[in-house]
Amino acid sequence: MFFTGSKKQPDAPLVEKPWPGITHHDTPTVEKYLRRSGAKGGGSRSLFKMAMNKFSKPFRALGKTRRKEVEDTQFHELKWKNDHGNLRVFSANCEKIVQTRRPQPVPCPPCSTVLSSKAFKKTLNKPPKASKNAIYTNKRYQNRVIGEIYARTIGLQAIIEEPNAKNTPYVRYAQGALEGKYDNQVFNGLVEAMVTKIDREERGVGMQNFKYALAYDEFCNVLRISSPAAYRAFQEQLPGNFR
Ligand SMILES: [Zn+2]
Structure with missing residues (x-):
């Protein structure tokens, strides 16, 4: 068998x-x-x-x-x-x-x-x-404590804890920029330079080797050539590639 x-x-x-x-x-x-x-x-x-x-x-x-x-x-x-x-x-x-x-x-x-x-x-x-409706989620269903802990760990505590943060121009700009609403490259270049400048100042370093956005760099250059006096005033307040 x-x-x-x-x-x-x-x-x-x-x-x-x-x-x-x-x-x-x-x-x-x-x-x-x-x-x-x-x-x-x-x-x-x-x-x-x-x-x-x-x-x-x-x-x-x-x-x-x-x-x-x-x-x-x-x-x-x-x-x-x-x-x-x-x-x-x-x-x-x-x-x-x-x-x-x-x-x-x-x-x-x-x-x-x-x-x-x-x-x-x-x-x-x-x-x-839809994510734009997510802000209407009933507070009972928002896990607020966990959300706050998470925000602290990724450095967003100030935004979460400021009661009216989402209506401030700063947060509205950040949101708009991330959504691609601001296509003014000169302005975006200025914001990038300003944020980097403050960040570097806090760490005690200067703007050496920072690569300015092309559109912003060109704008500074045009200003410098067309009006040296206006350019000096600009330079006192804002960062730029001042040659
Ligand atoms: Zn079970």
């Missing part, structure tokens, strides 16, 4: 592992969801429904204390909780440990229930807000 089929591999041993959460391994859109939403989780009733149910008033009509109460109730009702730092989601009732024979374990039963729930699928498939 001949056996032509391949020999059955013995099963890998069943091991206990901490469940790593619902990640892109389980559903490819989970990362997109976590990147677009700062919510702590989901699956609870809406604030409106809960406020109507408990206080017979819409959430917006409630005072601070009652709002807080509704928000706390909503938090405890979350069916799933988001871990933005690690781009994963856990059921609020997660069993935390799974028995598995495979490197990528299957979700624990409560996480599996979340994964197949209508509410979770609907949330994952929501289209992202």
